[in-house]
Amino acid sequence: MNRVAQVVATALASACWLAPQAAMPPHAAAEPPDDSTPRAVDRGQRPPVHDRDRERRASRGAAMRRLPTAEAEPPGTQPIGIETMPARIRPETPVRVTGTVYNDSDETWGDVQVGLLISPAPFTTAEEIEASNEAAPEAACPSYICRIVVDGTYDDIGRVEPGESKSYALTVPYRHLALSGEDGVYHAGVEVNAGVTEGRMAVGRQMTLLPLISRPREAERVDLATLWPITAAVPWTGSTFLNGSLSEELAIGGRLQRLVSLAEDRSTDGAPTWVVDPAVLEAAEAMGDGFTVGEREFAEDSNPAVGAAAWFDRTLQAIDRDSVLALPYGNPDIGSLAGRRVGPILPHARHASDQTLDGLGVDGAIPTIWPAAGRVNAAILDRAEQAGAEVALVSSAAFHDDPTRSVVGLPSSRPGLAGLVHDPIASKAGLIAQPDQTVLQWRQQILGVTALMALDPDGDHSAIAMPTSRWWPDDDWNQADLFDKLDVPWVSQVDASTLLADGTQTYDGTFRYPKRMERYELPNANRAAARRLTSSARKVNGMLTQPARSRARTNRVGGLSTSMAWRASPRVGREIARAGIARNHEQLNGVTVSVPSFVTLSSQSGRFPVSVTNELDEAITIGLLVEPTDPHLQVGEIERVTIQPHQRIAVTVETRAEGVGLTSVTVQPLNQRDVAFGQVEEFQVRTSQLAAVVWVVMAVGGGVLFLAAFRRIRKRVRAHRADRAEA
Structure with missing residues (x-):
């Protein structure tokens, strides 16, 4: 049966599937639309696409609506899935497709048939691919145009009960594809038809792309960099986990576990560039030693702990052999922090990132930032400079003038800040893996977009592909051979x-x-919680003799509490910050002072003792802030003292009074930055000049006594002389 006859038969018979013995009943899904034209039915014509500007606006609007993303969710089971298919169309080579049909309904599917769909003419621009992805599945590639109905090209798999799965296999010779033969990207997929209560109808389809380059060795080569994000929501206070989301993603079948498995599953030189949040690695390592979620404890030998430890070991080995772009610890939301007074969260998170990777033995990582939706402005670039970033992952939508290359220099006072540009239009066209895409679908769309780039001799021949942070590889990920199948003549994986x-x-x-x-x-x-965390941490670090460990801990908490992951769950970020603040206050309250209840100073200068107790497990170096309410009582300089863990010492306070009376005195610990902290103690001091009066009285009394004695002695001397004269 030739292709023209197929089209005529399809139109007249409402595009039913033709079995070897008899034609199947028509079904509504195969009917052409009421406004279809003969040209639309002609397989030599490309399916219509939407207006480019309208699609750009719609795409960007949809991207904006998707910004407050929730945590990633495992992919659901589809009525039909593709497990294997060729990476590209080769002239005179059959197209072989295998997969599984799954009955996700409550009724039995009878006489189930699976067939191939393919557009007669190719897409030649990324905008056409984008528009087809935006359109309804049936509109993008209508069955009456795209379906192959030649005998022997479909698979009869019989009856499929509710909840049952059955495999299918299709082999379609190249001549039956009846393609225009034009180089480009063909819309292709599979469709399952079945008899149900309403009659015979299409109950599922899955679409993807198949590129055709007739002379691939003559096409331009595209340098393709695949960025591989190891990022996740890390609801970790440093001691406990607030929920079990990270544990689920690290487990067998979890998102992060499958991402690492995908990257390992390659035999070619093609390798991803890892975009790593070190907080994920460190949290997984900590979970391997046993961890707590809320009030539930998981021992070191529990399945979640063992799974986390195994993932950590595999991931560390994988990233050790490839390039790494390192995000600040916790992947702080730079857009939310830019232009606002929140303290040095970003530079501290960068320092924590460097420390963590150094401790894990990961060398040569490039400091990177990843703003939400890839959007930047002057304030964000300024924060990027403060964070020591050398690379920013940027969307082309952030530029008023679209950049012509995948790498651009970004204006910054820090020289050398480069932007790796991913295109939101290309995200719909396939370079950015979306949550609802299978690994094979994404693979084919990468091949399709790069094929169009290779066919354009005047365009940019570098591209960046990456999954979104919510992309969860499907159950058939290991059938897709992602990196190996990207090894085609027009792609250089770099x-x-x-x-x-x-x-x-x-x-x-x-x-x-x-x-x-x-x-x-x-x-x-x-x-506000981040500011309080920074303020309390500054006080703690200022009192510790060796603050490095405390500073490292608070740097990590600061990054985690402001993570971009909390845009959808801001309460979790606040809880992490509050836990850090509570720990800081606990440390500050671990240093106490004891004062006398009442002090009397009987002279112009005097002293009194103050006891300082260090209840912490670390040494502290502090001073004392002693403040009388009466300015006539002056306090001498108090030297800082170092107090070892769980020790108590007495500090002598020297004073000088210029008057008499009763005054209140407050005492508070003072850290090395001269910032007061901890509990304020208050007591009363009475000042008097009693000692001076006593000395005056004693002096006067002594003088009177001396004078009386002198007069008495003189009187006796005179009397003695008089007696001698008479004698």
Whole structure:
């Protein structure tokens, strides 16, 4: 049966599937739309696409609506899935597709048939691919146009009961595809038809892309860097986990576990560039020793702890052999922190990131920031500079003038800040894996988009592919051979360092950061909690003799509490900050002072003792802030003292009084930055000049006594002389 006859038969018979013995009943899904035209039915014509500008606006609007993302969820089971298919169309080579049909309904499917769908003409622009992905599945590739109905090209798998799965296999010779033969990207997929209560109808389909380059060796080669994010919500206070989301992602079948398995599952030189939040690695390592979620404890030999430890070991080995882009610890939300007074959260998180990776033996990581939705402005770039970033992952939507390359220099007072640009239009076209895409679908869309780039001799021939933070690889991930199947003649798999080494041209235009972006930022309550955390940490670190360990801990908590993951769950971020603040206050309250209840100073200068107790497990170096309410009582300089853990010492306070009376005196510990902290103790001091009066009285009394004695002695001398004269 030739292709023209197929189209005619399809139109006349309502596009039913033709069995070898008899035609199947028609079904509504195969009917062409009422406004279809003969040209739309012609398989030699490309399916219509939407207006480019309208699609750009819709895509960006949808991206904005998706910003407050929730935690990733495992993919659901689809009525039909593709497990294997060729990476590209080769002339004169059959197209072989295998997969599984799953009856997700409550009724039996009878006489189930699976067939191949493929568009007669290719897409030749990324915008056409984007528009087809935005359109309804049936509209993007209508069955009456795309379905192959040649005998022997479909698979009859019989009856499928509710909840039952059955495999299928299709082999379609190249001549039966009846393609236009034009180079480009063909819309392709599979459709399952079954007899149900309403009649015979299509009960599921899955679509993807198949590129065709007839002379692949003559096409331009595209340098493709695949960024591989190891990021997740880490609801960790440093001692306990607030929920079990991270444990689920690390377990067998979890999102992070599958991401690492995908990256390991390769035999070619193609390798991803890892985008790593060190908080995920450190949390997984800590979980391997046993951990607590809320009030529930998981021992070291429990399945979650063993799974976390295994994932940590595998991931560390995997990233050790590839390039790494290192995010600040916890992946703080730089957009929410930029231009606001929240303290040095970002530079401290960067320092924590460097410390963590150094401790794990990961060398050569490039400091990177990843703003929400890839949007930047001058304030964000300024914060990036403070965070010591060398690379920013940026969306082309952030630029008023679209950049022409995948790597651009970003304007900053810190020289060398480069932007790795991913295109939101290309996200719909396939370079950015979306949560609802299978690994194979994403693989094919990467191949499709890069094929179009290779066919354009005047365009940019570098590209960046990456999954979103919510992309959870499907159950058939290991059938997709992601990196091996990207090994095609027009693709050179490189790491991000290669793209960066090619040099950049600085972008000197302005940026788009719409006002509506602010509504998705962390709320003010989270930023206020971050400020309180920073303030309390500064007091703690200022009193410790060796503050390095405390500083490292608070740097980590600061990054985790402001993580971008909490845009959807800001309460979790505040709880992490509050836990850090509570720990800081506990340490501050571990240093106490004891004062006398009452002190009397009987002279112009005097002294009294103050006891200081260190109940912490670390040595402290502090001074004392002693403040009388009466300015006539002056306090001498008090030297700082170092107190070892669980020790108590007495500090002598020297005073000088210039008057008499009763005054209140407050005493409070003072850290090495001269910042007071801890409990304020108060007592009364009475000052008098009693000692001076006593000395005056004693002096006067002594003088009177001396005078009386002198007069008495003189009188006796005179009397003695008189007696001698008479004699």
